[in-house]
Amino acid sequence: MPVFDFFRKATVNQPSEVKASAAGPVVAFQSSGRVAWSPRDTATLTRTGFAGNPIGFRAVKMISEAAAALPLVLQNSEMRFEEHPLLSLITRPNPAQGRAELLEALYGQLLLSGDAYVEAVGGDTGLPYELHVLRSDRMSLIPGSDGWPVAYDYTVGGRKHRFDVSEGIPSVCHIKSFHPQDDHYGFSPMQAAAQAVDVHNSASRWTKALLDNAARPSGAIVYRGADGQSGLSADQYDRLVSEMESNYQGAQNAGRPMLLEGGLDWKPMGFSPSDMEFQKTKEAAAREIALAYGVPPMLLGIPGDATYANYQEANRAFYRLTVLPLAERVCAKIASWIGSYDSEIITLKPDLDQVSALATERDAQWSRVASASFLTTEEKRRLLGLPAAGGLADE
Secondary structure (H helix, E strand, O other): OOHHHHHHHHHHOOOOOOOOOOOHHHHHHHHOOOOOOOOOOHHHHHHHHHHOOHHHHHHHHHHHHHHHOOOEEEEOOOOEEOOOHHHHHHHOOEOOEOHHHHHHHHHHHHHHHOEEEEEEEOOOOOOOOEEEEEOHHHEEEEEOOOOOEEEEEEEEOOEEEEEEOOOOOOOEEEEEOOOOOOOOOOOOHHHHOHHHHHHHHHHHHHHHHHHHOOOOOOEEEEEOOHHHOOOOOHHHHHHHHHHHHHHOOOHHHOOOOOOOOOOEEEEEOOOOHHHHOHHHHHHHHHHHHHHHHOOOHHHHOOOOOOOOOOHHHHHHHHHHHHHHHHHHHHHHHHHHHHHOOOOOOOEEEEOHHHOHHHHHHHHHHHHHHHOOOOOOHHHHHHHOOOOOOOOEEOO
């Protein structure tokens, strides 16, 4: 169905009274039908910042693997579930993936593109049968006349599949990062670190080129003008350049002595101050990439960083400031979406008491809450994120 026909049909079938955001029509007028592309598209950022950069690769892997490995708890206002269909679904989301693989792919897409999409398969009369993570670079959002999404187009190899989300429970859950200048797509940390990624990659290429030249600085060949000649002829110049490129450049010619004749003299040039500071520039770019992702540089092995007193403190800050906020937001979104299939209000969140990096501060919090005699048992349980007393369910 053409896009314009779809919009016209959706408008005709709307009920007489629809509750919508007052700013929705303005948003739709601004960006209806437009696919938002940043100056650096997702495919390029993924190729240069993740596949082609060790700092970006390690930062994304650390966050996604740590968040995917967090133990999760499912509860409502009255009980905590040891067994639940949602827990079973997340444990075995589809035949090709387990929980860790699905969540790592989900977090990875969110970190690289600012958007993550989860597809629910089945579930017309209950919870979905399977969950699948869709690639964000293949997905485009179709807004309706009121500015809210009415469909998602997933394009692969010239073929397009449309997910209609205008009616009922959407079969696609869109999780996005905050973007101050886009109403429909999220902002990736890789976009914020794009300039630092370019600097770091350029520094690596410069180092590789230096190594290919036997790790020696360049020099100059000086012609002294024998027999009154003022310069080299064109043939002499071409021959000299050809011999230099074939016999004296590259790692295979490292240390090879140079034979000069006819008034030629070699003047080596030492490293300039900018060359000597090049490694520091590369390390500064690496710290900026780590900063954009919220990973302490100490955990990435970047030298010269003394923000944290020790590795343990840096690891605790990594979990508290980066991993947990990301995991809590994603889990809350998935729980709200899946819970709508059977109209159940549930909470899915990381179990902080089982995170080894937070063991010290959790012990302190438990001791502090337990010793507060002015609090009731129910108040203490709420402070610790627990359901009502006696609320443990097996099913």
